[in-house]
Amino acid sequence: MQKKLVEVCYTPGGYDYYKGNFEIVVVIDVLRATSAICSAIHNGVKSLIPVSTIEEAKAYQDKGYLVGAERQGQIVSGFDFGNSPYSYMKPEIKGKDIVLSTTNGTRAINIAKDAETVVIGALSNLDYLINWLKDQDKNVLCLCSGWKDKFNLEDSICGGAIAEGLLKTGKFISNEDASVAAKYLYLAAKDNYFGFLKSSSHRRRLKKLNLNEDIKFCLTPNQMEVIPILKGDRLVKLDT
Amino acid sequence: MQKKLVEVCYTPGGYDYYKGNFEIVVVIDVLRATSAICSAIHNGVKSLIPVSTIEEAKAYQDKGYLVGAERQGQIVSGFDFGNSPYSYMKPEIKGKDIVLSTTNGTRAINIAKDAETVVIGALSNLDYLINWLKDQDKNVLCLCSGWKDKFNLEDSICGGAIAEGLLKTGKFISNEDASVAAKYLYLAAKDNYFGFLKSSSHRRRLKKLNLNEDIKFCLTPNQMEVIPILKGDRLVKLDT
Numbered sequence: 001m002q003k004k005l006v007e008v009c010y011t012p013g014g015y016d017y018y019k020g021n022f023e024i025v026v027v028i029d030v031l032r033a034t035s036a037i038c039s040a041i042h043n044g045v046k047s048l049i050p051v052s053t054i055e056e057a058k059a060y061q062d063k064g065y066l067v068g069a070e071r072q073g074q075i076v077s078g079f080d081f082g083n084s085p086y087s088y089m090k091p092e093i094k095g096k097d098i099v100l101s102t103t104n105g106t107r108a109i110n111i112a113k114d115a116e117t118v119v120i121g122a123l124s125n126l127d128y129l130i131n132w133l134k135d136q137d138k139n140v141l142c143l144c145s146g147w148k149d150k151f152n153l154e155d156s157i158c159g160g161a162i163a164e165g166l167l168k169t170g171k172f173i174s175n176e177d178a179s180v181a182a183k184y185l186y187l188a189a190k191d192n193y194f195g196f197l198k199s200s201s202h203r204r205r206l207k208k209l210n211l212n213e214d215i216k217f218c219l220t221p222n223q224m225e226v227i228p229i230l231k232g233d234r235l236v237k238l239d240t
Numbered sequence: 241m242q243k244k245l246v247e248v249c250y251t252p253g254g255y256d257y258y259k260g261n262f263e264i265v266v267v268i269d270v271l272r273a274t275s276a277i278c279s280a281i282h283n284g285v286k287s288l289i290p291v292s293t294i295e296e297a298k299a300y301q302d303k304g305y306l307v308g309a310e311r312q313g314q315i316v317s318g319f320d321f322g323n324s325p326y327s328y329m330k331p332e333i334k335g336k337d338i339v340l341s342t343t344n345g346t347r348a349i350n351i352a353k354d355a356e357t358v359v360i361g362a363l364s365n366l367d368y369l370i371n372w373l374k375d376q377d378k379n380v381l382c383l384c385s386g387w388k389d390k391f392n393l394e395d396s397i398c399g400g401a402i403a404e405g406l407l408k409t410g411k412f413i414s415n416e417d418a419s420v421a422a423k424y425l426y427l428a429a430k431d432n433y434f435g436f437l438k439s440s441s442h443r444r445r446l447k448k449l450n451l452n453e454d455i456k457f458c459l460t461p462n463q464m465e466v467i468p469i470l471k472g473d474r475l476v477k478l479d480t
Contacts, residue, residue: 010250010391147417150254150257150416152417153417153420153421156421176390177387177392177441177442178390178391180439180441181393181396184424184425185421185424188424200420
C-alpha cells in the first residue's frame with residue numbers, strides 16, 4: 001500500500017501551498033476554539049456554525065441563534081459567550097445549533113472548507129482523532145490556526161502530536177520541514193504541556209485575562225472521544 | 241538598562257510583520273548561501289553583491305564581474321559558480337568583487353536591506369556573531385531564508401542558536417512563539433546538527449545532488465571569525 005502524507009501547516013496564510021493535496025484537513029486551535037468545539041459536540045450541542053466575521057455572527061443572532069464570539073481572548077460585547085470550553089458544557093445548550101466566531105479558529109475552518117473532509121482537532125480529543133485518521137487511508141493536513149497568521153506553539157505541538165501518531169503506524173510519511181519541527185516540539189512538550197507552554201505568547205495573553213482554568217482544560221489531552229466534522233456549513237458529531 | 245528584543249522570523253514572506261522594529265537583521269541561509277558568503281569574506285573576497293534575479297546577475301556578468309548563481313541547488317548554466325562554500329575559498333578570487341544570486345538567501349538579503357544594519361549569519365560564524373550582537377544594545381531579528389517561503393529546519397535552528405545565545409546574556413527577551421520554538425529546536429539539535437538534520441528536506445535535496453561535503457561544511461559551527469555586513473549594495477567584512 002502506498003504511504004499517505006501527513007503534514008503540519010503553521011498558519012492559515014500558509015494553506016495555499018498545501019491546498020488540494022490533502023483529502024482530510026484537521027483544523028487546530030488549542031487555545032481555545034477547537035477545544036471549545038470538541039467540548040460542545042461532546043456535551044450534546046447539535047451543531048456549531050463557524051463564521052469568520054462579527055457581522056455574520058450578529059446576523060445569526062438577529063435570527064434567534066445563540067452565538068459565541070471571541071476577539072483578542074475576550075467575549076465580544078453583546079454575545080452569549082466567547083470561546084471558553086466551559087461555556088459549551090452547560091446543560092441548557094444541549095441539542096441546540098450554536099454560531100461561533102473566534103479570532104483565529106473559525107477563520108481557519110472557513111479557509112479549509114473546500115477540502116473533501118474537515119475535522120476538528122485539539123489536545124482534548126487527540127488519541128481518538130489519531131486512531132480514526134490512521135484508518136482512513138487519506139492524506140492528512142494539520143492546519144494550525146496560529147495567532148493572526150503567525151506561528152503559535154500550542155497548535156504546532158498538537159499538529160506535531162497528530163503527525164507523530166500517524167507516522168509511527170508506518171502508513172504515513174512527512175516531507176516538509178515544518179512537520180518534522182512540529183514533531184520535535186511535540187516530543188519535547190508531551191510529558192508536560194503545561195510547563196512547556198509557560199513561555200507561549202498566547203498562554204501569557206490568556207493568563208493576563210484570568211483564564212488559567214481554561215488553559216489547564218485545553219492543555220489536558222484525551223479527555224473526550226469525539227470528532228467534530230464539517231457537514232455543509234455546520235460542525236456536527238462524526239459517527240465513528 | 242531596558243532589555244532588547246531578539247526574534248526569529250521563519251521566512252522572507254513573514255518579514256513584513258517584524259519590519260521596522262529591529263535595528264539589526266541577521267540574514268540566515270545555512271544551506272548554503274550565507275555559509276558561502278561567510279567563507280568568501282573570510283577568505284579575502286573584497287565584496288559580494290547580492291542580486292535577486294538571474295537577469296541582474298547576467299547584467300553584471302556582461303560588465304565583466306565574476307558571478308555565482310544557484311537555483312534549485314545547482315549552478316545556473318553559464319555562470320562561474322553556484323553557492324558551494326568551497327567555490328568561494330579559491331585563491332584566485334581574493335580581493336575581487338563578486339556577484340551572487342541564489343534561490344532563497346539573496347532574496348532575503350534584499351528584502352531586509354532597509355534595516356539600519358544587515359549582517360550575515362550561518363553556523364560557521366555563530367559564536368563570533370553572537371558575541372558581537374550582544375554588545376550592540378540593539379533589537380535583533382534573525383531572518384531565515386527558508387525554502388521558497390516555507391519554514392526550513394536548518395535556518396530556524398541557526399536562528400534559535402542566536403536567540404538562545406543572546407537570551408542567556410540576560411540582556412535580551414523574545415516575545416514570539418516562533419522564537420521560543422526555534423530555541424527549542426536548537427537545543428534539541430545542538431549536539432549533533434548533522435544527525436538532527438538528516439530529516440531536513442533541503443539536506444535530502446542536496447544529498448541527491450551529491451553535495452554531502454557542502455552539507456558537512458555548512459553544518460560545522462564556529463569555523464571562522466567573520467561577520468559580513470551590508471554596506472550600500474555590497475556585503476563586506478565588518479571591522480570588529
